[in-house]
Amino acid sequence: MCTVCGCGEVESGADSDKEHEHFHHHSEQHAEVPHSHQPHHHRGHTHDYGQGPARAHAPGLSQSRMVQIEQDILSKNDRYAAANRIYLADHGILALNLVSSPGSGKTSLLTRTLEELGGELPCAVIEGDQQTSNDAERIRATGAKAVQINTGKGCHLDGHMVGHALQSLAPEDASVLFIENVGNLVCPAAFDLGEAHKVVILSVTEGEDKPIKYPDMFHAADLMILNKVDLLPYLSFDTEQCIDYARRVNPSIKVLQLSAVSGEGLESWYQWIRLTRRLALLGHPLLGAKYA
Amino acid sequence: MHEISLCEGILLVLEEQAASQGFQRVTKVWLEIGDLAGVELEALRFGFEVVTRNSLADGAVLEILGVQGEAWCMQCSARVVVKQRFDRCPRCGGFQLQVVGGEQMRIKELEVE
Numbered sequence: 001m002c003t004v005c006g007c008g009e010v011e012s013g014a015d016s017d018k019e020h021e022h023f024h025h026h027s028e029q030h031a032e033v034p035h036s037h038q039p040h041h042h043r044g045h046t047h048d049y050g051q052g053p054a055r056a057h058a059p060g061l062s063q064s065r066m067v068q069i070e071q072d073i074l075s076k077n078d079r080y081a082a083a084n085r086i087y088l089a090d091h092g093i094l095a096l097n098l099v100s101s102p103g104s105g106k107t108s109l110l111t112r113t114l115e116e117l118g119g120e121l122p123c124a125v126i127e128g129d130q131q132t133s134n135d136a137e138r139i140r141a142t143g144a145k146a147v148q149i150n151t152g153k154g155c156h157l158d159g160h161m162v163g164h165a166l167q168s169l170a171p172e173d174a175s176v177l178f179i180e181n182v183g184n185l186v187c188p189a190a191f192d193l194g195e196a197h198k199v200v201i202l203s204v205t206e207g208e209d210k211p212i213k214y215p216d217m218f219h220a221a222d223l224m225i226l227n228k229v230d231l232l233p234y235l236s237f238d239t240e241q242c243i244d245y246a247r248r249v250n251p252s253i254k255v256l257q258l259s260a261v262s263g264e265g266l267e268s269w270y271q272w273i274r275l276t277r278r279l280a281l282l283g284h285p286l287l288g289a290k291y292a
Numbered sequence: 293m294h295e296i297s298l299c300e301g302i303l304l305v306l307e308e309q310a311a312s313q314g315f316q317r318v319t320k321v322w323l324e325i326g327d328l329a330g331v332e333l334e335a336l337r338f339g340f341e342v343v344t345r346n347s348l349a350d351g352a353v354l355e356i357l358g359v360q361g362e363a364w365c366m367q368c369s370a371r372v373v374v375k376q377r378f379d380r381c382p383r384c385g386g387f388q389l390q391v392v393g394g395e396q397m398r399i400k401e402l403e404v405e
Contacts, residue, residue, distance in 0.1 A: 064319055064403050064404060064405045065315075065403070065404060065405075066401055066402065066403055066404075067309065067313055067315070067401065067402040067403075067404050068400070068401050069305070069309055069399055069400070069401065069402060070398060070399070070400055070401075071305050071309075071398065071399050072396070072397060072398050072399075073298050073301045073302055073305070073323070073397040073398065073399060074298070074301055074397065075301075075305065076301055076304050076305070077301065154297070155294055155297075156294060156297070158297075186294070186330070187294040187297070189330065190294065190329075190330065190397075191294075191297075211378075212377075212378045215376065215377035215378050216330045216377070219377050219391070245378070247387065248377075248378045248387040249377045249378050251387065251388055251389070251390070
């Protein structure tokens with residue numbers, strides 16, 4: 001939509017690399033008259049932003065002033081995330097942000113991981129869902145500490161929500177904190193929570209082109225888990241193609257193939273968690289000598 | 293994605309700036325949005341209008357400056373322009389690309405009263 005006159009000029013889509021030019025005429029009958037988008041002047045009055053010293057010289061703007069701020073839109077979230085990251089680092093907690101589309105088996109993978117790894121490593125969980133605390137209950141049934149965040153209408157967790165959850169959860173020092181994000185392959189990509197790694201879970205029932213359909217998420221993740229590989233014999237899923245797509249958007253992404261149901265490949269996931277945690281604790285001023 | 297959340301983020305920044313820089317109204321906002329930021333501009337404009345209603349930026353004009361995506365091609369040892377994350381290198385056709393620009397979502401400038 002044009003922000004000067006409110007007309008619905010289309011400029012959405014990935015291919016709109018052209019700047020929207022503001023050469024509309026603004027006559028009194030503006031609302032009634034269907035107007036074209038050909039650049040033209042009206043009574044010698046042309047809205048032409050971007051030429052003057054303050055990059056605006058439309059009439060009537062003389063009392064106002066310009067403020068240069070150069071601030072990231074998500075700077076507030078990033079500040080919360082940075083505070084979380086400091087807290088997590090001080091306590092030697094490895095935080096993993098698990099992201100996927102709904103139904104990829106995140107919670108099943110997580111409950112099995114907690115059952116099998118919980119005896120060896122202290123684990124805690126932050127569960128994000130739009131509604132219900134069903135998942136946190138599933139997690140607590142494994143004996144791990146869990147706190148549920150309901151985002152309501154929100155489509156992702158943000159740094160502020162996780163900061164609050166950290167306070168009430170108070171994970172043990174040197175523990176592994178799993179943050180199960182809202183099932184959504186789009187929005188959680190942009191919101192830093194203070195985690196050490198994003199782990200994207202993709203099930204083989206979803207189609208191998210997900211990494212290029214949702215490139216931002218696969219780009220933001222450090223590890224991709226291909227889940228439900230026990231179903232591969234019944235599907236036409238092309239694993240190699242899928243991994244190739246993932247590497248196109250993220251050449252350094254690591255890939256593990258497993259099934260949270262059959263247990264195939266789970267050991268490599270546990271090993272990844274163990275080693276990542278040890279690496280993070282190595283040289284930790286307070287906890288390094290004890291744990292790493 | 294989450295354009296409404298982004299707009300809420302913008303409004304928070306505007307409110308903080310209004311307090312620290314002493315202005316009452318925002319009449320125009322310049323954003324810099326990279327091609328690879330994953331932001332749908334139509335939705336952002338719509339969200340901005342909704343989120344700023346009855347705020348200090350009610351009715352403010354939103355100007356969006358696009359920034360093209362840039363990547364470093366490891367095979368060519370050169371900066372190349374990409375439109376999407378999974379684009380091939382336009383020079384060598386490879387995928388060994390490291391995105392180096394066009395991911396930003398920044399508020400550049402405000403016009404205030």
